[in-house]
Amino acid sequence: xxxxxxILGAGMGTRMNSDLPKVLHQIAGAPMLVHAMKAxxxxxxxxxxxxxxxxxxxxxxxxxxYDPDAVIxxxxxxxxxxxxxxxxxxxxxxxxxxxxxxxGDTPFISPETLAAMTAARLTHDIVVLGFEAADPGRYxxxxxxxxxxxxxxxxxxxxxxxxxxxxxxxxxxxxxANMLFDxxxxxxxxxxxxxxxxxxIIGIARRxxxxxxxxxxxxxxxxxxxxxxxxxxxxALYQARVRAIAQEDGVTLTxxxxxxxxxxxxxxxxxIIEPNVVFGPGVTIESGATIRAFSHLEGCHVSxxxxxxxxxxxxxxxxxxENVKVGNFVEIKNAEILEGAKVNHLSxxxxxxxxxRANIGxxxxxxxxxxxxxxxxxxxxxxxxxSNTMLVAPVTVGAEAMTASGSVITxxxxxxxxxxxxxxxxxxxxxxxRLFDKLRALKAKGK
Ligand code: UD1
Ligand code: CA
Numbered sequence: 442x443x444x445x446x447x448i449l450g451a452g453m454g455t456r457m458n459s460d461l462p463k464v465l466h467q468i469a470g471a472p473m474l475v476h477a478m479k480a481x482x483x484x485x486x487x488x489x490x491x492x493x494x495x496x497x498x499x500x501x502x503x504x505x506x507y508d509p510d511a512v513i514x515x516x517x518x519x520x521x522x523x524x525x526x527x528x529x530x531x532x533x534x535x536x537x538x539x540x541x542x543x544x545g546d547t548p549f550i551s552p553e554t555l556a557a558m559t560a561a562r563l564t565h566d567i568v569v570l571g572f573e574a575a576d577p578g579r580y581x582x583x584x585x586x587x588x589x590x591x592x593x594x595x596x597x598x599x600x601x602x603x604x605x606x607x608x609x610x611x612x613x614x615x616x617x618a619n620m621l622f623d624x625x626x627x628x629x630x631x632x633x634x635x636x637x638x639x640x641x642i643i644g645i646a647r648r649x650x651x652x653x654x655x656x657x658x659x660x661x662x663x664x665x666x667x668x669x670x671x672x673x674x675x676x677a678l679y680q681a682r683v684r685a686i687a688q689e690d691g692v693t694l695t696x697x698x699x700x701x702x703x704x705x706x707x708x709x710x711x712x713i714i715e716p717n718v719v720f721g722p723g724v725t726i727e728s729g730a731t732i733r734a735f736s737h738l739e740g741c742h743v744s745x746x747x748x749x750x751x752x753x754x755x756x757x758x759x760x761x762x763e764n765v766k767v768g769n770f771v772e773i774k775n776a777e778i779l780e781g782a783k784v785n786h787l788s789x790x791x792x793x794x795x796x797x798r799a800n801i802g803x804x805x806x807x808x809x810x811x812x813x814x815x816x817x818x819x820x821x822x823x824x825x826x827x828s829n830t831m832l833v834a835p836v837t838v839g840a841e842a843m844t845a846s847g848s849v850i851t852x853x854x855x856x857x858x859x860x861x862x863x864x865x866x867x868x869x870x871x872x873x874x875r876l877f878d879k880l881r882a883l884k885a886k887g888k
Contacts (some may be wrong), residue, residue, distance in 0.1 A: 747766070
């Protein structure tokens with residue numbers, strides 16, 4: 442069965458109290474919309490239509506950054522979820538497979554749940570995803586009669602008896618696309634909210650003799666985000682889940698509750714992550730690495746056996762080969778650190794290549810930026826960069842070359858050479874003591 446995703450994200454999200462459209466608020470470094478798209482991607486959809494309204498341009502940009510083939514359908518007035526789905530009709534013209542409606546603010550639907558829905562579609566015309574709500578609140582209620590889902594009633598329109606039902610509507614619906622649009626054509630807005638409810642299609646379909654059923658999932662999957670508090674709760678739930686997955690995959694987390702993953706963090710087996718480590722997007726860590734406490738990593742790759750931190754910062758483009766050491770208060774950006782090299786203390790290495798087994802002394806800085814352009818530093822294998830060396834890029838230090846501590850290196854250093862780029866030291870015999878005596882005498886006179 443071919444499928445098309447229709448992801449609703451036109452709502453303003455008033456309770457977020459934000460200039461940013463609700464579906465662009467982030468969980469684990471990715472917009473909620475992208476989480477919903479990722480969930481739906483498990484179905485290998487032929488089409489993905491995102492219904493956007495508030496902040497449509499920004500929503501389109503985020504959707505296309507994740508999936509360049511995603512199509513945006515504009516809903517300029519938010520007249521209800523049924524009206525929102527209807528906006529996807531043109532984008533799906535000629536498509537006769539299944540449409541699955543997802544909400545952009547409900548980011549955690551699992552691939553297994555979506556697979557269960559597609560399976561249920563083999564026996565029923567419409568499949569709705571429901572859940573037993575601990576507190577059913579204002580959710581739409583699923584009214585089941587015998588073995589059929591008979592209708593969905595919105596809280597505002599429900600009778601007291603219907604409000605007692607705890608089986609609630611998640612919003613996720615699967616049906617043949619053409620049937621879905623036909624049913625929506627019959628939906629009116631004569632209800633307590635004056636909106637075109639998508640949920641009305643169930644009652645209409647049943648009256649037309651079609652079948653409908655409910656697939657149930659855990660409430661945590663259908664968690665919707667409507668406020669900043671709910672956003673942080675969703676983040677906490679997401680982090681708890683991915684920490685547990687990392688541990689099952691053989692990653693040691695000394696204090697899991699203090700480690701924060703991004704939506705795409707990949708960590709190999711037998712890697713150790715110490716407390717208070719934060720991963721931004723785009724990080725891959727191979728097996729058997731150690732990320733020590735209080736490190737921040739983003740857009741980087743750490744190979745097998747490398748040790749990073751404590752207190753290290755790896756920025757986008759940091760590429761660590763095997764058995765590399767990056768120590769405390771070291772920042773690495775857009776730089777390759779080759780096998781066995783060490784950058785152990787208080788350094789900035791940007792736009793550079795550090796050769797295999799090279800040793801970068803404490804306080805070394807690649808001066809990569811002249812205020813207008815970025816320049817590259819190349820350090821050869823087995824080079825020894827003395828402490829507090831300023832490498833003024835573009836510059837190359839050859840294999841097995843050495844720089845004297847405190848040097849400002851502005852010219853290339855040939856392989857095997859020692860470069861001294863600092864003033865020669867001059868000792869004045871006894872001058873310190875004479876100076877102390879003079880100053881002591883001045884102080885005694887009260888001057
Ligand atoms: C909806 C369901 C309700 C369900 C609940 C689950 C309807 C009528 N009600 O209610 O049964 O229990 O979700 O969370 O469907 N949207 C648009 N355009 C619109 C209106 C909404 O794109 O014109 C989008 C919103 O951005 C959001 C989603 O649809 O992503 C849900 O809309 P919302 O207004 O939050 O629906 P609820 O009232 O919560
Ligand atoms: Ca809602």
